[in-house]
Amino acid sequence: MFADFQAVSPDYFKVLGIPMLAGQTCRIDIDGKTRPPVMVNRSFVERFMNGLNPVQQRLAAGHNSFEIAGVVSDVRDHGYAKDPRPTVYFCEMPGSFPDPEFLVKTSANPAFLVESVRRRMQAQEPNRGLYDTKPLTEYLSSTLAEKRFQTMLLSLFGLTAPRLATVGLYGVTSFFVSQRSQEIGLRAALGAQPGQILAHVFRQGALTTGAGVAAGLASAAWLSKSIASLLFGIAPVDPITFAVVPSVLAIVAGAAIWAPARRATG
Numbered sequence: 001m002f003a004d005f006q007a008v009s010p011d012y013f014k015v016l017g018i019p020m021l022a023g024q025t026c027r028i029d030i031d032g033k034t035r036p037p038v039m040v041n042r043s044f045v046e047r048f049m050n051g052l053n054p055v056q057q058r059l060a061a062g063h064n065s066f067e068i069a070g071v072v073s074d075v076r077d078h079g080y081a082k083d084p085r086p087t088v089y090f091c092e093m094p095g096s097f098p099d100p101e102f103l104v105k106t107s108a109n110p111a112f113l114v115e116s117v118r119r120r121m122q123a124q125e126p127n128r129g130l131y132d133t134k135p136l137t138e139y140l141s142s143t144l145a146e147k148r149f150q151t152m153l154l155s156l157f158g159l160t161a162p163r164l165a166t167v168g169l170y171g172v173t174s175f176f177v178s179q180r181s182q183e184i185g186l187r188a189a190l191g192a193q194p195g196q197i198l199a200h201v202f203r204q205g206a207l208t209t210g211a212g213v214a215a216g217l218a219s220a221a222w223l224s225k226s227i228a229s230l231l232f233g234i235a236p237v238d239p240i241t242f243a244v245v246p247s248v249l250a251i252v253a254g255a256a257i258w259a260p261a262r263r264a265t266g
Contacts, residue, residue: 003044003086004077005061007100010091013039013072015105023055023070026091036091037069044086045071059088066090103136110135162245166252173209173256177201202257209253213246 010026012018026039038059045054054068069091074084102121106113118130141148180201187197221237 003040003048003088005088005090007090007092008039012089012103015103016075018075019073021071021073022053023068025070026089027069035064035066038066038091039070039072039089040068041072041084041087041089042074043084044088047086061088102130162248165249169209169249169252170256173205173253174259177205177257198258198262202254205253205257209250213249216249217242217246 008026013020013025021042023039027037040054040059049057054071057068059066059068072089075087076082076084077087078085102117104110104113104117114133117133121128121130184197184201187200188194192200220242224237
């Protein structure tokens with residue numbers, strides 16, 4: 001059995017807003033007569049428990065045995081693009097470890113509380129230093145800097161591509177319909193009604209546009225796998241995107257067909 005191990009205090013999950021899924025949160029027996037329980041995450045339960053209720057089960061670690069007090073939601077500790085790992089949380093006080101990390105939750109500006117927290121820490125543990133203090137959002141932002149830059153570039157290209165496609169589609173479609181002005185005039189001379197001519201031109205234009213849109217959707221669905229690592233909380237083949245973009249291109253194609261065909265039919 002391979003799992004990550006973390007030592008946390010009772011308020012760890014509350015401070016970070018990690019939901020409880022089953023059982024109770026961490027509890028610590030101050031007198032040390034009983035061994036503190038452990039918490040496990042959802043991935044641990046899904047991989048190792050085989051459908052059993054993990055609460056109050058015993059977990060062996062080395063020569064010791066621990067009771068599982070509860071189950072918490074998964075956390076992406078190793079990066080948002082990586083799946084959560086099975087994790088065991090040992091309920092321990094921070095002072096039990098030589099170099100713990102402290103989390104402080106506040107509604108005020110975190111920068112204003114650094115000195116206050118430092119004084120409080122030194123009052124309780126004069127020999128413990130407090131360093132590398134920064135907001136959690138800043139830490140998370142630094143881990144996402146590279147991906148954010150890549151996403152920004154892709155977004156720029158993504159916004160430019162539809163504009164170029166719109167201009168190109170309108171120009172090419174309008175050109176081909178304009179090239180059929182003589183054919184449209186001949187049909188009108190032979191007695192075809194304007195509505196019939198427009199329907200005929202639209203039908204042929206729709207077939208061409210539909211073939212292009214279908215080929216584009218197939219290519220986009222295949223190529224979208226290459227950007228899956230840059231996406232979080234959204235599927236590479238997003239139904240809304242794959243519905244809106246073809247609809248916009250279809251409207252543009254319709255306008256490109258309508259204008260020259262209408263002029264040709266008088």
